[in-house]
Amino acid sequence: MTSDATTTRADRRRFLKIAGLAGAGTIAMPQVSRAQTVTWKFQSTWPTKDIFHEFAGDFAKRVNEMTGGRLKLDVLAAGAVVPAFQLQDAVHAGILDGGHGVSAYWYGKNKAFSLFGTPPALGWDATNFLSWMNYGGGYDLYNDLVTNQMKLNIVGLFSGPMPCQPLGWFKKELKTADDFKGLKYRTVGLAADLKREMGAAVTILAGGEIVPALERGVIDGAEFNNPSSDAILGFSDVAKVFMLQSYHQAAESFELLFNKGKFDALSGEQKAIVKYAAEAASSDMNWKAIDRYSKDLEMLRGKGVNVIKTPEAILKAQLAAWDKVLEKLGGENAFFKKVVDSQKAWAKRTVAYELINTPPAELAYDHFFKS
Template identity: 35%
Template sequence: MNRRKFFQQAGAAGLGAAASVSLAAPALAQENPKITWKLTSSFPKSLDIIFGAADEIARSVSEATGGNFTIQTFAAGEIVPPLQAADAVAAGTVEMAHTCCYYYIGKDPAFALGTAVPFGLNARMTNAWFSAGGGNELINEFLAGHNLYALPAGNTGAQMGGWYRKEIKTIDDLKGLKMRIAGLAGEVMSKVGVTPQQIAGSDVYAALEKGTIDATEFVGPYDDFKLGFYKVAKYYYYPAWWEGGPAVHAFFNKEKFEGLPANYKRILTDACAAANASMLAKYDTHNAAALRRLVAEGTELRAFGSDILDVCHQAALETYAELGAKNPAFKKIYDSQQAFKKDAYLWAQIAEYGFDTYMMIQQRQGKL
């Protein structure tokens, strides 16, 4: 081959390759822009599972984008008060929050349905309703009016019914009780004589210790042990009939989320889904050992009597009827959950409950 001709052809090819690179680079930069967001959490760093979900999301997003999309996480109170996280997101002060919808029922009771309501869905049903039962679409249709978009980003599983200074033997023992309790559960509890208090997690111990409140619910054994409630209240009740499977959400400023490149939206959505599954798995893993530690420290476990549950269930149904009659958004979302729940429990009692009940008997008999 003529050497001059060869190098001429090679040079032309090289120029073509260089041109293609120069054309591709701006397009690649547009698809993977450098973005830094702030995320404010409603939880303290000491609660490593529930706060840690925010860190997991940030880490997943950064790794999937080669560090181009960075999310800075801040614990409750570091830049925004814990119960004002959604307000900061809606206003654009921060782009994102990790919080619970029911903290914001003061704006609209329909917010509660994004987390949990008394005698609502369990954790598995909650995840199914959001991902396959139309729940995510319904919640975001509602949140759009608040300039918010949300994705499930955690679930604690069924929670405990809280810490009490005295035994709760009858429904009358609840009358006059000052209790830290979030969401619509507070409204239901008020119907049976409780005075509900909404207090951020980081402030609950001090309130219980000082006697500002007589009882508190929070999450479950793992977190409750860390927070030290057993030191200032002796009786630990179950179950939290108001939180059978509460969802924790990632809230986004709607405009900011919609302005992301499509691949970033997908990455962020997948990161939230992974954190959602991870949180439930971690609580399922660690709660049993924490419960043993609490009992060893002198905690006395108590179950709510069926008579108490029946009265509270009736109070909850009355609350939903009242809210549904005057709040179309609440009624629309609640009716969807109710229809889903009826079918879900039809199936659960056939297979899941039958299997679990038998295995629990084996556990009690020491045969596992």
């Protein structure tokens, strides 16, 4: 009896010791998880109600969910910490941990930035542009610009192919390229050089400043991006002519910026999640844009907006202006020319494939939907 009792007590002690260790491990794990939780200030360059700010939130939601909350992007609207055009500086300095915008906004620092936001109209679209970024050497050139040319403490990812952008909103219809001469017009990036080449007086404004300027007559016309954003910004309240089709921004995507020190401190798993969240959000943004932009274009028609296709004469004048802009800027900036040469080589091959492979959408549409 004594021996059995001793054995039982020893077994009990061993069990309690093991259980205690297991319990300690169970309690410690949440503490470790909490220690690894990181919250980043992630500001967009868009107003709260703009669909672009929604896209920024869609990306952040994927990161937050896939990391199980261990990395949380706290999404802020333009101006919450810094104005839209100061986003890159704030991320570089660590004032913001990350942000959502377009690289054309940094055009004033080096015009090559706009090649990664508003590249020349080479017959490609934004999906093809993103193909170049990922498989045609685009990221190598972008990282060279950021790291070596500009010495910036940032990491950038590109996500979300934008549909071709409208020519813009005007008080009266533009019928020829000469109508741009002397026109006070808002745009950004290389499109500013393009429209100046066509004779316009260009003003560069952030999204929230455009409609007030148009209303006061400070500008005569403006483009922002798409029917949904333009509707929210209130363009239809101050102008009724909305001209679609243009070569000024035919292949743009969003730029996701991160402070390099903060990004490098992430685990390999978290870095991968951020990258793949950007790719997943890219597809979702494309799907959502097709749905929302088409609905909102019909809504604008219902509000009395006159939706007009840009005349071919203006489109041809834009292409001729691109020739001059690229020649001028390429002669001034060897790196700019290097990027354009890479884009042209890619587009020459890939667009040729798309043109010969893809049947005309208009032919099929007319067959089914036009009587």
